[in-house]
Amino acid sequence: MAVLFAFFKALIRIVSWLPFPLLYLLSDLLRFFLQYIFRYRRSVILENLQNSFPEKKQAAIRKIMGKYYRNLADITLEVIKLRSISPEILKKRIDFMGFEHLNDALVGGRSVIVAIGHCGNWEWIAQELGLVSQVKGYGIIKPLNNEYFNKYMESLRNRLNPKFTISFRHTFRTLIRHKQHGITSFNILAADQTPHYDEINYWSNFLNQDTPFYLGIEKMAISLDFSVVFLDIHRTERGRYTGEFHLLTNDPRNTAEFEIMEKYIRMLESSINRDPDNWLWSHRRWKNKRSVPEG
Numbered sequence: 001m002a003v004l005f006a007f008f009k010a011l012i013r014i015v016s017w018l019p020f021p022l023l024y025l026l027s028d029l030l031r032f033f034l035q036y037i038f039r040y041r042r043s044v045i046l047e048n049l050q051n052s053f054p055e056k057k058q059a060a061i062r063k064i065m066g067k068y069y070r071n072l073a074d075i076t077l078e079v080i081k082l083r084s085i086s087p088e089i090l091k092k093r094i095d096f097m098g099f100e101h102l103n104d105a106l107v108g109g110r111s112v113i114v115a116i117g118h119c120g121n122w123e124w125i126a127q128e129l130g131l132v133s134q135v136k137g138y139g140i141i142k143p144l145n146n147e148y149f150n151k152y153m154e155s156l157r158n159r160l161n162p163k164f165t166i167s168f169r170h171t172f173r174t175l176i177r178h179k180q181h182g183i184t185s186f187n188i189l190a191a192d193q194t195p196h197y198d199e200i201n202y203w204s205n206f207l208n209q210d211t212p213f214y215l216g217i218e219k220m221a222i223s224l225d226f227s228v229v230f231l232d233i234h235r236t237e238r239g240r241y242t243g244e245f246h247l248l249t250n251d252p253r254n255t256a257e258f259e260i261m262e263k264y265i266r267m268l269e270s271s272i273n274r275d276p277d278n279w280l281w282s283h284r285r286w287k288n289k290r291s292v293p294e295g
Contacts, residue, residue: 009152016083020239023077031073035066041282048281052207052272067277074238079123082156087131090160094128095236098245102186105227105250106135109184111175112227115217115248117192117268118280120233123157125243126188129231130161133186137161140189142168171216175224187226191217191264197288202258204265207272209286218260221252228252228260230267235278 018026034040045068049061056064105112114129116122130137139157144150158164166174166187178185191214195201200212221228228248235241248263249255272279 012080013083015077016080016085023081024074024238027070027073027077030076031070034073035069040069040072044284045281048285049276051209051286053276054208064276065281068281071235071277072282075121075123078121078239079156082123082127082159087160090124090128091131093240094124095242096129096132096245097242101229101245101247103134105229105247106184106186109182110225110227110250111135111179111184112186112229113217113221114186114188114229114231114245115191115264116188116231116233117271118190118283119268119271119275119278120235120241122190122233125231125233125241126164127157127160129186129188129243130164135184135186137164137186137188138166138174139164140166140168140171140187142193172220172223175220175226179224188231189217191261192268192285194283194285194287200288202261203290204262206265206269210290211286212288212290213261213265215258215261217264218252218258221249221260222255225253228264230264232267232271233278234271234275 045065049064126139195212195214202213202215204211227250230246230248232244246267248260
């Protein structure tokens, strides 16, 4: 396995140095194989789209699915590009709007939870935010099951922003330590991940479906007294993105139960409805049902 992975790393190093026009030609080829040869998770994608947009006709669903495969191929190669991309080039490809909401939330040394969804290229957005923010940033990540790929992704995520990642299982303990040491930070968390059945503690109607969520952003915000902003990620053209900040709360301890979570869910839902091909449809987001545990 180690030898095969060494070959893989050498190959993708070459890919990472391709100029963008060639990178996207390769992406077009990858998209063809994913969609028509491998039919990658086609049934999962189709079911997710049909259940999320019951009002859309089959032709519209298939059009979104085709655009999604292109999105998936682009993101895959853009993440590989993190191996060699310069901060200057990355900056030219990402624009932030509403940055005042993040800066206002940081006033007085209060740290911030930046809640995102798996929209657009969240990896690029996270790296660029780490480069331009006035405070230290961290990305809260779930380690991959494969040890080799996990180490590789860690190397990409920490290349431009050293010590950028926090393991999901150590998040709360790490943030408590940061607060005790007076470290002001922003902390990016994708709150749309699928919780394991025995970890589900909140359900909401999301994209026309009964959907389980982690309550992490709300629980951490209240416990640590962190502000919360939502970062809406939007692809403006191929390889170019915007991230728009929206304030959810600067006073988490005076919010109603589930208020923060519902604000996040509704903003994410609005973002997906605006650009439906922009979200990560190939995951089994609705595999757990409220009354029937996954077998």
